[in-house]
Amino acid sequence: xxxxxxxxxxxxxxxxxxxxxxxxxxxxxxxxxxxxxxxxxxxxxxxxxxxxxxxxxxxxxxxxxxxxxxxxxxxxxxxxxxxxxxxxxxxxxxxxxxxxxxxxxxxxxxxxxxxxxxxxxxxxxxxxxxxxxxxxxxxxxxxxxx
Numbered sequence: 703x704x705x706x707x708x709x710x711x712x713x714x715x716x717x718x719x720x721x722x723x724x725x726x727x728x729x730x731x732x733x734x735x736x737x738x739x740x741x742x743x744x745x746x747x748x749x750x751x752x753x754x755x756x757x758x759x760x761x762x763x764x765x766x767x768x769x770x771x772x773x774x775x776x777x778x779x780x781x782x783x784x785x786x787x788x789x790x791x792x793x794x795x796x797x798x799x800x801x802x803x804x805x806x807x808x809x810x811x812x813x814x815x816x817x818x819x820x821x822x823x824x825x826x827x828x829x830x831x832x833x834x835x836x837x838x839x840x841x842x843x844x845x846x847x848x
Contacts, residue, residue, distance in 0.1 A: 768805055
């Protein structure tokens with residue numbers, strides 16, 4: 703039996719389908735049939751939507767072989783911030799940075815990181831990215847190059 707894998711994309715698709723079906727059911731005229739069955743179905747679909755939203759909120763995505771392609775400062779320079787000779791921001795700065803990751807399926811993901819988080823990263827690093835949608839959780843660099 704094949705293993706079911708619920709990715710963020712699959713769960714989002716199910717949520718959209720559930721909301722669309724709930725909307726169609728709600729818009730059906732009351733003469734369609736027994737109104738109590740309609741109410742029960744609407745309640746069940748609302749509960750399903752709530753469960754899907756809950757699952758989506760806690761769904762961490764793990765992206766192997768992610769590469770950092772760009773680090774952009776998006777806040778004004780603070781006197782406490784400084785750059786290293788190589789150009790990346792040094793740890794301890796308090797600005798915000800947009801870091802672009804190139805994923806193994808050639809999609810680009812731009813996440814907002816604090817200066818402290820971005821301080822450990824450099825353009826060209828490859829590794830495993832863990833995020834929850836647009837929220838950066840961690841990046842573990844691969845020290846072995848293929």
